[in-house]
Amino acid sequence: MIDTSRILCIGAGYVGGPTMAVVAAKCPHIRVDVVDINEARIAAWNSAELPIYEPGLDEVVRAARGRNLFFSTDIAGGIRDADIIFVSVNTPTKTFGQGAGYAADLQHWEKTARQILAHATRDKIVVEKSTLPVRTAQAMERILDGNPAGVRFDVVSNPEFLAEGSAIADLERPDRVLIGGHDTPAGRAARRIIADIYATWVPRERIIESNLWSAELSKLTANAFLAQRISSINSISALCEVTGADVDEVAYAIGTDSRVGPRFLKASVGFGGSCFKKDILNLVYICRSHGLGEVADYWESVVAINEWQQSRFVRNMLASMFNTVAGKRIALFGFAFKADTGDTRESAAIGVARQLLAERAVVVITDPKALGSVREELPEEGDRIECEIDPYRAARGAHAIAVMTEWRIYRDLDYARIFASMEKPAFVFDGRNILDHKRLHEIGFNVYALGKAPLRHV
Ligand code: NAD
Ligand code: UGA
Numbered sequence: 001m002i003d004t005s006r007i008l009c010i011g012a013g014y015v016g017g018p019t020m021a022v023v024a025a026k027c028p029h030i031r032v033d034v035v036d037i038n039e040a041r042i043a044a045w046n047s048a049e050l051p052i053y054e055p056g057l058d059e060v061v062r063a064a065r066g067r068n069l070f071f072s073t074d075i076a077g078g079i080r081d082a083d084i085i086f087v088s089v090n091t092p093t094k095t096f097g098q099g100a101g102y103a104a105d106l107q108h109w110e111k112t113a114r115q116i117l118a119h120a121t122r123d124k125i126v127v128e129k130s131t132l133p134v135r136t137a138q139a140m141e142r143i144l145d146g147n148p149a150g151v152r153f154d155v156v157s158n159p160e161f162l163a164e165g166s167a168i169a170d171l172e173r174p175d176r177v178l179i180g181g182h183d184t185p186a187g188r189a190a191r192r193i194i195a196d197i198y199a200t201w202v203p204r205e206r207i208i209e210s211n212l213w214s215a216e217l218s219k220l221t222a223n224a225f226l227a228q229r230i231s232s233i234n235s236i237s238a239l240c241e242v243t244g245a246d247v248d249e250v251a252y253a254i255g256t257d258s259r260v261g262p263r264f265l266k267a268s269v270g271f272g273g274s275c276f277k278k279d280i281l282n283l284v285y286i287c288r289s290h291g292l293g294e295v296a297d298y299w300e301s302v303v304a305i306n307e308w309q310q311s312r313f314v315r316n317m318l319a320s321m322f323n324t325v326a327g328k329r330i331a332l333f334g335f336a337f338k339a340d341t342g343d344t345r346e347s348a349a350i351g352v353a354r355q356l357l358a359e360r361a362v363v364v365i366t367d368p369k370a371l372g373s374v375r376e377e378l379p380e381e382g383d384r385i386e387c388e389i390d391p392y393r394a395a396r397g398a399h400a401i402a403v404m405t406e407w408r409i410y411r412d413l414d415y416a417r418i419f420a421s422m423e424k425p426a427f428v429f430d431g432r433n434i435l436d437h438k439r440l441h442e443i444g445f446n447v448y449a450l451g452k453a454p455l456r457h458v
Helices: 016-026 039-045 057-064 075-081 107-119 136-145 167-172 185-198 212-243 247-255 276-289 293-320 348-358 371-377 379-384 391-395 415-421 437-443
Strands: 006-010 031-035 069-072 084-087 124-128 153-157 177-181 207-211 329-333 362-366 385-387 400-403 427-430 446-449
Touching: 006 016, 006 075, 006 107, 016 031, 016 057, 016 069, 016 084, 016 167, 031 075, 039 069, 057 167, 075 107, 084 107, 084 185, 107 124, 107 136, 124 136, 124 185, 136 153, 136 212, 153 185, 153 212, 177 185, 177 212, 185 207, 207 212, 212 247, 212 276, 212 293, 276 293, 293 348, 293 400, 293 427, 293 446, 329 348, 329 391, 348 362, 348 379, 362 371, 362 379, 362 391, 371 379, 371 385, 379 385, 391 415, 415 437, 437 446
Parallel strands: 006 031, 006 084, 031 069, 084 124, 124 153, 177 207, 329 362, 329 400, 362 385, 400 427, 427 446
Antiparallel strands: 153 177
16 A cells, blocks of 8 residues: 655755645645755755745745655655655766767666665655656666565656746646556556646646656657757748848747747747757657667757757857957856756857857856856856856946846846947847847947847947
8 A cells, every 4th residue: 555645756956846845835735755865955955045046936845844845865764754756866968888978867867766676665656757768667667676575666657847947837837747657557556646646736637647658758759849949940040130031020920820839939049958958869869779860860950950059149249240259358148048047057158158268258147046157067268257247247348248048137227328338339149039129229239139130330
C-alpha cells in the first residue's frame, strides 16, 4: 500500500523548488520534502533569500514552508520515509564521450536511481520530473528491479511544462498535466495516484494520462515545436529586413489564423534558456541513433537558425556602426535569457557579448536580476566587461545600446535623458522589439529593430 500523505522530491532547482512549493500550498494534507546534494541551495531555500527569482514564489514558499514543505540535504532519510518520489535533477547536454554535444548526460539521474535503490525498504512510485530521452524509464526500471529486498518500484513519467518567469502561474493553472505509465494494472494504478494529487487543484479534463514512452517523448517534442516557432519567425525577420516587410505585422497576420495561434511568434535575438537547445540536440541524437538522419537534420536546423540569428545581430551592429566597434562602449540591456528570471543559462546575451568583445568593444552589462552570473558565464573576459545595475549609468558615454532581454523596465526609461548622455551618433539595437522605435528616432537615435527597416539619421 503506497502512503500518499508524503512526497519526496530529489533536486531543488528551477523545477523541483517551485513545483513542490505549489504542491505543498495546494495540498496541505500532504507533507512535501525537497532534498538536494547542494547544501548552499538548500540553505537558501530555508532562508529569506530564495535561490531563484520567480514572480510569486516567495509568497507560495512562505505559506507552506515549515508547515508541510521542508527543504533538506537528508536524501537517504527522505527516500526511506516517502513512497512517492519525484526526481527533478538536472539532465544537461553531455560534454564528453559518446554523444558529446548532443545526448543528455544522465549521470545525475542514474545516481539518483541508485540512491533510491540503496535506501528504499518498501514499495515506491518513482516519478520522472526531469526531461529525459524517450525510454529512460526502461533503464531506470532495470536498475531498480535489481533490488534484493523485493521492493516494488513503479516508474511514472510526469514531465514539467512550466516556463521560467511564469512558473507559479503555469503550475497553478497548467494547460495540461501529463502522466505516463505502463498500460498494466500496476502502471495504471500508479498513474492514478499521481493524477489524484494534481486533481486537488487542476481540473480533471486537463490531466492527460498516456503510456510511458508517449509522455517522455511529448516533453522533448513540445520544446522542439516551441523552439521551431521562434526559429521560423527569426528566419523571416531577416527576410523582412531586406524586403521592407515588418516582422511584427507578419507575425500578427499569421498568428490570427487559429490553426497557428498568436503566441511564441516574437522575433528575438535568439532563444536561450537551459532547455530548448539541450532538448532539441537530444532529440537529434535519438533520431540519429535510430538511423533517422533526415529527421535529425530537420530538427538540428532549428538550433542552427538560432545561432545564426545571434551572429546576424552582431554583424548588423558592426555594419551599421561603420564596421568597427573597437574601443566603443556598448551597453547590453539585459543578461537573463528572458524577462522575470535571473537565469542566464544559454542566454543570447552571452554569445552577443562574446562576439562584441572579440571585436574589441567595451561591453557594459545591466540587468535587474542576473548580474550575479556575468563573471561565471564569461570567465575568460575578466575586466573587459563592466557590470552596472543602473541602466542610465550603463548607457552613459556609450555609442550603442543593445536590448537583450525583454524586461519591462527597459520600455519605460527616459530615453531623451539617455540620449543626452551618450556618444554621437547614438545607436539602439532592439534585440527584442520592445521599444518605441519611432519615438527613439525622433529623440535622435539611429534605431535598428529585428525584422524592420532601420530608422537612421546617419
Ligand atoms: P537545476 O540545475 O536548477 O536543478 C537540479 C538540481 O538537482 C540541482 O540543485 C542539483 O544539485 C540537484 N541534483 C543533481 N544530482 C542530484 C542527486 N544525485 N541528488 C540530489 N540532488 C541532485 O535544473 P532545473 O532547471 O530544475 O531542471 C531540472 C530538470 O527539469 C531538467 O531535466 C530540465 O530539463 C527539466 N525542466 C526544466 C525547466 C526549467 O524551466 N528550468 C522546465 C521544465 C523541465
Ligand atoms: C521553455 C518552455 O516554454 C516550457 O514549456 C518548458 O517547460 C521549458 O522550456 C523547459 O523544458 O525548460 P523556458 O525556457 O523557461 O520554457 O522559457 P520560454 O518562455 O519558453 O522562453 C525560451 C526562450 O525563447 C527565451 O529566451 C525567450 O525570450 C525566447 N522567446 C520566447 C522568443 O524569442 N520569442 C517568443 O515568442 C517566445
